Amino acid sequence: MLETININFWYGAFHALKDISMKIERNTVTAFIGPSGCGKSTFLRLFNRMNDLIPDTHLTGECLIDGKNIYSKTVDVTGLRKNVGMVFQKPNPFPKTIYDNVAYGLRVDGESNRGLIARRVEESLKSAALWDEVKDKLKKSAFELSGGQQQRLCIARALAISPSVILMDEPASALDPVSTSKIEDLIHTLKRDYTIVIVTHNMQQAARISDRTGFFMLGELIEFNDTKKVFLNPDREETQNYITGRFG
Amino acid sequence: MNKQIRQNIAFTVFRLLSLAVVGILFWILGFITYKGIGVISWQFLTTAPTDGMTAGGIFPAIVGTLCLIAGSAAVAFPLGILSAIYTSEYAGDGKVVRFIRIMTNNLAGIPSIVFGLFGMSLFVNTMGFGDSIIAGSLTLGLLTMPLVIRTTEEALKAIPDTFRQGSYALGASKLQTVSRIVLPAAFPNIITGLILSVGRISGETAPILFTVAAYFLPQLPDSIYSQVMALPYHLYVIAVSGTDLEATRPMAYGTALVLIAIVLIINVSASIIRKKLSKRYA
Ligand SMILES: Nc1ncnc2c1ncn2[C@@H]1O[C@H](COP(=O)(O)OP(=O)(O)OP(=O)(O)O)[C@@H](O)[C@H]1O
Ligand SMILES: [Mg+2]
Numbered sequence: 001m002l003e004t005i006n007i008n009f010w011y012g013a014f015h016a017l018k019d020i021s022m023k024i025e026r027n028t029v030t031a032f033i034g035p036s037g038c039g040k041s042t043f044l045r046l047f048n049r050m051n052d053l054i055p056d057t058h059l060t061g062e063c064l065i066d067g068k069n070i071y072s073k074t075v076d077v078t079g080l081r082k083n084v085g086m087v088f089q090k091p092n093p094f095p096k097t098i099y100d101n102v103a104y105g106l107r108v109d110g111e112s113n114r115g116l117i118a119r120r121v122e123e124s125l126k127s128a129a130l131w132d133e134v135k136d137k138l139k140k141s142a143f144e145l146s147g148g149q150q151q152r153l154c155i156a157r158a159l160a161i162s163p164s165v166i167l168m169d170e171p172a173s174a175l176d177p178v179s180t181s182k183i184e185d186l187i188h189t190l191k192r193d194y195t196i197v198i199v200t201h202n203m204q205q206a207a208r209i210s211d212r213t214g215f216f217m218l219g220e221l222i223e224f225n226d227t228k229k230v231f232l233n234p235d236r237e238e239t240q241n242y243i244t245g246r247f248g
Numbered sequence: 249m250n251k252q253i254r255q256n257i258a259f260t261v262f263r264l265l266s267l268a269v270v271g272i273l274f275w276i277l278g279f280i281t282y283k284g285i286g287v288i289s290w291q292f293l294t295t296a297p298t299d300g301m302t303a304g305g306i307f308p309a310i311v312g313t314l315c316l317i318a319g320s321a322a323v324a325f326p327l328g329i330l331s332a333i334y335t336s337e338y339a340g341d342g343k344v345v346r347f348i349r350i351m352t353n354n355l356a357g358i359p360s361i362v363f364g365l366f367g368m369s370l371f372v373n374t375m376g377f378g379d380s381i382i383a384g385s386l387t388l389g390l391l392t393m394p395l396v397i398r399t400t401e402e403a404l405k406a407i408p409d410t411f412r413q414g415s416y417a418l419g420a421s422k423l424q425t426v427s428r429i430v431l432p433a434a435f436p437n438i439i440t441g442l443i444l445s446v447g448r449i450s451g452e453t454a455p456i457l458f459t460v461a462a463y464f465l466p467q468l469p470d471s472i473y474s475q476v477m478a479l480p481y482h483l484y485v486i487a488v489s490g491t492d493l494e495a496t497r498p499m500a501y502g503t504a505l506v507l508i509a510i511v512l513i514i515n516v517s518a519s520i521i522r523k524k525l526s527k528r529y530a
Contacts, residue, residue, distance in 0.1 A: 078419040078420065078421055082419035088413065088414065092411060092414045094415070094429055095432070104418060107428075108415075108419060108420040108428065158417075
């Protein structure tokens, strides 16, 4: 379970996240929507501490995973990231073979058992619905895949180290409709085993795939509710305006 | 005058200028080849000079130059690559790094003869290596270091941050990210930069003048503390200070031709290696 308590976040002097508290249940899909620049990605990156990589930032409040504050001094960040996988907006496979891409997380974790790695690679590619398309060219460069395949490879890569949470930042925004629907189907099946948090600009997508939806605006969490409720009968007027396309 | 015509004129001018550059290059190559090819023979390449360096070959100088290339590479590559990795991957963009970068650039602007004097004072005299391959290699290595650092940094900078993020997001440490993702991806460009930089120093005369180069030394080096002959210096000697300049003129051109050939071979192999390596994943 993910939980944030009064999270505030600054880029330098810019107050990017304002007092955000939310709870995300296990094995659910949560969508974050909101206008560009409202802080969705920033908030998402809190959960695997990718914001740590950006210099001159500052955080207050608590961010808990299964009750543990992931920002406490004793937390091992690399261990955290093995538990919280991430898929980026643009597919970013490594300049390596398909096989090595998926095996990467295991290898940096010190796994050297070849048989085990091979099994995990196959399982992960199957989970990411990519196995049939690549099983004959595992030793080929990942760059030979199409954009949609590359994104599923990135999902497989994240699955290979058995995380419990997967963060996705607009994972289908660079893809064609067919690839997009493949990713959406995938998210649907992955929900059984993973907690998924996804940022999207596509309202229909949020409505189709998520159980809960959070609407962000100007660094604030305006509304966080069951997806049905957010789209059919939101509590807040700003939400209503946003999802019906009327801004401001 | 309309846009189209102006554009055409501009392009024509650019094209002529670049053709002129290529033309000059070929002119030099053609000239040296024409003048020098006559003396090139198996014997010229594999024997020592004789008769007060008016006859015989240039074998010791070829060997010496190859030793210096290898030696300076051994000095400049590890240090240059490590420092580039440090400044571009680890050090962030603070004051210290900016200072290092400015100093590196300044270092690159120091005339090579100054490196020669410095090398003589530090390596030959203070450290007591005497005129030797090691003193010459250290001097040449220092001279190329800025270039090695710069090209390596550029190769590292060219690797998109999304690779690094992808690696961190999978729980990789910084060291793992640098060694398993960034360096392999940058490798083709790093190698190219390295090879080009040794290519460039192989023709330097000033830094080896007081640190290693022998005027006449027919026997081959037996350790890194030996003195050696080197092609650029040998060329200088037989071109301006030999015993019979007119007679040795063709040999000077032959020596120049061999030197150019070595540099060309190095550069061509750089681009072949780079093509091979980047094909692997592209
Ligand atoms: N590295 C950074 N340095 C400084 N400011 C940043 C940085 N990243 C984001 N911001 C600012 O923080 C705010 C939130 O950015 P964020 O990327 O989280 O928005 P977003 O909701 O994901 O937008 P989008 O939908 O366009 O992806 C924006 O105003 C942005 O300008
Ligand atoms: Mg974003």
